[in-house]
Each structure stands twice: as C-alpha cells, then as structure tokens.
Amino acid sequence: MLRSVGFDVRRCAPSDRGIDPFYDMQHFLRGVPSPLILDVGANVGQSVDRFKHVFPDSFIHSFEPSPATYTILEQHCNRIGGVKTWNYGVGSSAGALPLLENSESDLSSFLAPGSYCWGEVTRTTNVEVVTLDAFAQAQSLGFIHVLKSDTQGFDFEVLKGAERLMNEDQIGLIYFELIVSDQYERLPPFTEVLSFLLQHNFQLVAFYEPFFQDNLLSWMDALFINADYRRRANGAPA
Numbered sequence: 001m002l003r004s005v006g007f008d009v010r011r012c013a014p015s016d017r018g019i020d021p022f023y024d025m026q027h028f029l030r031g032v033p034s035p036l037i038l039d040v041g042a043n044v045g046q047s048v049d050r051f052k053h054v055f056p057d058s059f060i061h062s063f064e065p066s067p068a069t070y071t072i073l074e075q076h077c078n079r080i081g082g083v084k085t086w087n088y089g090v091g092s093s094a095g096a097l098p099l100l101e102n103s104e105s106d107l108s109s110f111l112a113p114g115s116y117c118w119g120e121v122t123r124t125t126n127v128e129v130v131t132l133d134a135f136a137q138a139q140s141l142g143f144i145h146v147l148k149s150d151t152q153g154f155d156f157e158v159l160k161g162a163e164r165l166m167n168e169d170q171i172g173l174i175y176f177e178l179i180v181s182d183q184y185e186r187l188p189p190f191t192e193v194l195s196f197l198l199q200h201n202f203q204l205v206a207f208y209e210p211f212f213q214d215n216l217l218s219w220m221d222a223l224f225i226n227a228d229y230r231r232r233a234n235g236a237p238a
Contacts, residue, residue, distance in 0.1 A: 018208065022051075022054045026055070028172070029146075034059060036145050036146075037055070037058050037145060037147075037148065038147045039062040039063065039148050040147070040148060041063065041064070041151040041152070045072075045076040047062075048060055048080065058145075059083075060083045062083055062085045063085075063089070065125075066099060066127070067087060068105075070087040086130075089129040089151075090132060091129045091154065091158060092157040092158075096127065096128055097129050098110070098124045098125070099126070099127045101125055102120065102122065103122050104118065108152065111152065111184035112186075113183070113184060113185070114185050114187075116218060131162070132147070132161050132162035133163065136162075143170055145172045145173065146174075146175060147174045148176065149175075149176040151177075152177075152184060153179050155176045156192070156196070159197070160196070163200070166200040169201065172225065172226055174202060174223070174224045175223045175224075176222060177219055177220075178193065178207075178220055179218070179219040180217055180220075181213060181219065183219065201228065204223075205224060206222075207222050
C-alpha cells in the first residue's frame with residue numbers, strides 16, 4: 001500500500017551504510033565534537049542547515065560564487081553560529097571564470113548546460129575562483145573533517161584544487177555530487193573522478209539518492225573516506 005503511493009519502508013540496523021550520507025558521516029565523526037567542514041557550492045544554505053542539524057557545534061566555511069545567491073546565503077547564515085561565508089568559486093586554479101547563472105539558481109555552473117539540464121542561462125558573471133589548497137593555507141586551517149562539493153559538474157576541478165590537502169591526508173571525508181549524464185558539457189568521465197580519489201588514498205563508502213532521466217542514471221551523491229582516517233576512526237593504528 002505504501003509503495004503504491006510512492007513510499008517505502010525498510011528495516012535499518014545501526015551498522016547499515018549507504019542509506020543516509022549524513023548518518024554515515026556522523027558515524028565516522030563520532031567523538032569529534034566540532035568538525036571542520038568546507039561547504040563548496042552552498043547555494044542559499046540548504047547544506048549548511050543539514051550539517052548544522054547533524055553537527056550543531058561544527059564550523060563551516062561556505063562558498064557560493066553567484067553574487068545574488070551569495071547575498072541570500074550570507075543573510076541566512078548570519079543567524080547561524082559557526083558559519084563563515086565566502087563569495088568565491090572553487091576550482092583547480094586561482095583566477096576568474098565566467099559563471100553561467102541559471103534561472104534555477106542551484107543549476108548555475110562554470111560549465112555550459114547539456115541536453116539533460118533545465119532552466120535557462122540568464123546571465124554570465126565573472127567571479128573570483130580560489131583553490132582549497134591555497135584557501136586552507138591562507139586561513140591556517142587544520143584537519144578538514146568533511147569536504148562537501150555540489151558545483152553542478154565542476155566538482156572534479158574542486159577536488160584537483162585540493163590535491164595537496166589530499167596528499168597530506170588533511171581531509172577525512174569527501175561528499176560530492178557525481179553527474180554521469182549529459183547534464184553539462186565537458187564533464188569528465190566518472191571513472192576518471194573515481195580513479196583520482198582512489199589514487200589519493202580515498203575509499204568509497206557509498207552512493208546515495210540516484211536520480212534517473214530517460215530511465216538512465218543521471219546523477220548521485222558519493223561519500224569517500226581517507227583510508228588512514230578510516231583506520232583511526234575504527235580505533236586501529238594508521
């Protein structure tokens with residue numbers, strides 16, 4: 001009866017993974033009272049709200065490149081403690097890039113829309129782009145417990161801009177949107193993204209919330225964990 005109206009009920013054990021990414025992050029961060037989180041592609045603060053619900057004492061650096069959307073994000077986060085907002089894009093190199101701002105703000109991207117995208121590009125805005133390696137150094141950040149990225153197809157560039165942090169095992173968890181359809185132009189093959197993470201000492205935890213278009217997988221969220229951090233979280237020597 002429930003499935004006929006679009007609902008499903010499953011029994012879940014506390015050890016189950018791959019159902020709720022925030023529950024899984026909470027599991028790996030147990031014993032961490034104030035995790036440091038980088039929220040790349042914050043839009044108007046949806047992810048800030050979710051992180052603060054699960055990790056109320058976290059400190060979040062939240063990035064949003066669109067000036068108009070950033071204004072909404074900043075106003076929203078001014079009411080929340082432990083959040084610093086930044087009107088930057090994030091990529092693999094510092095500089096300026098044209099942001100293609102979509103009528104649906106959460107679809108704005110540095111990549112041109114493909115055949116599976118919707119909305120329409122209403123303006124192009126040149127925005128400042130930073131790398132996470134340089135940002136972390138400039139802000140004297142310590143260990144980053146979670147790197148979250150939702151940048152509408154630009155996530156691989158975000159990861160490449162954090163390569164030093166990854167090589168130095170300074171990131172515990174990476175949670176990002178992985179697009180596998182023609183939603184944006186010039187998307188990297190998803191196998192290239194996965195190989196990059198595996199080569200940088202990250203292990204796949206799970207995929208979440210797959211979304212389909214034309215009966216084919218279009219995108220999903222992915223959670224990866226640094227192998228050494230995972231051993232420490234499990235109480236084993238690194």
